[in-house]
Amino acid sequence: MQSKSNYQAINLINKADLIKDQWSPRVISEMNDYQFKVVKVQGDFVWHDHPDTDETFIVLEGEVRIDFRDGAVTLCTGEMYVVPKGLEHKPFAENEAKLLVIEPKGVVNTGDAQSDLTAQNDVWI
Secondary structure, three states: OOOOOOOOOOOHHHHHHOOOOOOOOEEEEEEOOEEEEEEEEEEEOOOEOOOOOOEEEEEEEOEEEEEEOOEEEEEEOOOEEEEOOOOOEEEEEEEEEEEEEEEEOOOOOOOOOOOOOOOOOOOEO
């Protein structure tokens, strides 16, 4: 929590640039029970869902495709999409992209799917 004497904007791109590993979301702020996470992505992720919550993807830089079992949505810089809770999805980025993800505290990036891409949760940058 910021003190009143430490008002400071958070630069999303600068925070994302600090991340070294792909698919490793890092918390940059919280609002109520929600976390704002920046992440660098490239390549294919794993099929997963979040049965209890929606998940918001905002593309800060690059292009990301979110695949669904019956279609896909492609997001470019400045665009966002909310994946409804319980909908199985798989993000993909041909080239590196930087995202802001908004979801409740405690949500694991791969949902219930176990994967080498499952990131440690609640890591701040």
